[in-house]
Amino acid sequence: MQSRSTAVWSMDGMDDVLLAKHQERYGATGKLFRAPGRVNLIGEHTDYTGGFVMPMAIGFHTSAVVSPRHDHRMVFYSQNYREEVSLEPNDLMKGRRDHWSDYPAGVAWSLGQEEIEFGGFNMTLSGNVPLGAGLSSSASVEVATVMAILNLAGKGLPLEKIATLCRRAENGYVGAKSGIMDQFVVAGAVAHRAMMLDCRSLEFDLLPLPENVRVVIVNSMVKHAVATGEYGSRRDEVEAGQEVLRHERTGIDLLRDATLADLESCREKMSPASFHRCRHIITENSRVQKAREALLAGDVKGFGDLMVAAHASLRDDFAASCSEIDSLVEIALRHPACVGARITGGGFGGCTVNIVQVSAADNFVAMVRNEYRQATGIDAECFICEPADGALELATKGGKA
Numbered sequence: 001m002q003s004r005s006t007a008v009w010s011m012d013g014m015d016d017v018l019l020a021k022h023q024e025r026y027g028a029t030g031k032l033f034r035a036p037g038r039v040n041l042i043g044e045h046t047d048y049t050g051g052f053v054m055p056m057a058i059g060f061h062t063s064a065v066v067s068p069r070h071d072h073r074m075v076f077y078s079q080n081y082r083e084e085v086s087l088e089p090n091d092l093m094k095g096r097r098d099h100w101s102d103y104p105a106g107v108a109w110s111l112g113q114e115e116i117e118f119g120g121f122n123m124t125l126s127g128n129v130p131l132g133a134g135l136s137s138s139a140s141v142e143v144a145t146v147m148a149i150l151n152l153a154g155k156g157l158p159l160e161k162i163a164t165l166c167r168r169a170e171n172g173y174v175g176a177k178s179g180i181m182d183q184f185v186v187a188g189a190v191a192h193r194a195m196m197l198d199c200r201s202l203e204f205d206l207l208p209l210p211e212n213v214r215v216v217i218v219n220s221m222v223k224h225a226v227a228t229g230e231y232g233s234r235r236d237e238v239e240a241g242q243e244v245l246r247h248e249r250t251g252i253d254l255l256r257d258a259t260l261a262d263l264e265s266c267r268e269k270m271s272p273a274s275f276h277r278c279r280h281i282i283t284e285n286s287r288v289q290k291a292r293e294a295l296l297a298g299d300v301k302g303f304g305d306l307m308v309a310a311h312a313s314l315r316d317d318f319a320a321s322c323s324e325i326d327s328l329v330e331i332a333l334r335h336p337a338c339v340g341a342r343i344t345g346g347g348f349g350g351c352t353v354n355i356v357q358v359s360a361a362d363n364f365v366a367m368v369r370n371e372y373r374q375a376t377g378i379d380a381e382c383f384i385c386e387p388a389d390g391a392l393e394l395a396t397k398g399g400k401a
């Protein structure tokens with residue numbers, strides 16, 4: 001969701017400074033809650049048909065500092081946008097304003113749908129998750145906001161509830177069509193672990209990532225304008241294919257239930273586009289399950305090969321890559337310390353995710369930046385990451401990483 005205001009980043013987003021700024025602005029000591037961004041290692045476009053994903057939280061955060069007010073107003077100040085928005089409870093009924101405040105306001109609205117009561121508050125938000133890069137700054141704002149409001153209300157909620165509440169804020173208030181993955185992992189992740197999530201049952205496994213590798217996120221710095229429209233049409237094609245399978249084969253409720261043989265038997269009944277989109281999702285679900293086995297077996301090479309296959313499937317069957325991203329993946333795979341590389345996120349730009357031997361991570365970053373600049377003239381942003389704690393873990397540790 002685009003915002004009309006321009007965001008800024010600076011060191012005054014640090015926790016202590018943020019608490020001091022909140023005190024200065026609102027004359028009260030606030031409580032601080034943090035929620036990370038996330039990256040998806042494998043399992044792309046599988047979440048909205050009840051499939052499997054494998055994200056992890058990363059060491060970038062949005063912080064929410066909150067203190068109570070004596071009236072019922074909800075006041076949000078974003079340090080990134082240097083802007084304050086003040087809302088009456090009734091304003092939430094008017095819906096979104098196409099503004100950054102839709103995200104935290106949507107969370108307040110979603111809590112209201114759940115009949116969770118809370119009083120007025122002042123909230124200062126500040127984040128260093130890159131915006132709109134596919135690292136889910138949106139879920140990070142939502143989850144930090146809900147943690148802060150729940151604390152104020154003296155309520156605790158289980159992970160599943162927190163995630164579904166925040167997803168409803170994004171779907172029902174902000175108006176973005178997203179699955180449950182982002183909010184779930186941002187709230188529930190655990191350091192040093194990737195999370196395999198079953199998006200239908202919300203059961204999950206925390207899986208160890210070997211200590212000798214790092215997850216390197218490379219931002220292509222491009223986001224093609226077609227992305228929003230193409231995302232919608234991909235979803236329509238997937239849902240049309242799913243509908244055919246549901247109608248033609250017994251025991252299929254969601255695409256997640258279908259096998260390649262089911263799909264093949266319905267090939268003539270759906271458009272070629274639907275066939276290919278569904279084939280990506282069915283094969284991707286099986287790759288995620290194999291990726292889980294690989295991590296449990298400590299087989300990082302096998303994990304990397306699955307990422308490479310996942311990229312080819314997203315590029316060829318789902319038609320959601322672009323030349324810049326393909327070039328980043330090709331460059332990455334030429335580096336001897338890179339064991340796997342693929343596009344991550346909705347597609348048509350954004351980031352790649354790479355698994356790289358820790359000893360060569362800096363060298364990998366230098367090589368990718370250099371060769372990508374030569375190929376495209378663009379300076380890529382690279383982040384060397386390890387799986388980080390989600391908001392619930394951070395809260396039990398006192399809000400500090």
Ligand code: ADP
Binds near residue numbers: 137
């Ligand atoms: P992504 O989730 O990939 O970063 P989205 O478009 O889903 O991209 O969400 C980005 C939006 O989230 C921003 O445009 C802004 O409206 C909101 N947002 C993210 N971080 C902040 C912040 N620190 N303060 C206010 N709004 C934020």
Ligand code: MG
Binds near residue numbers: 136137138139
């Ligand atoms: Mg988002």
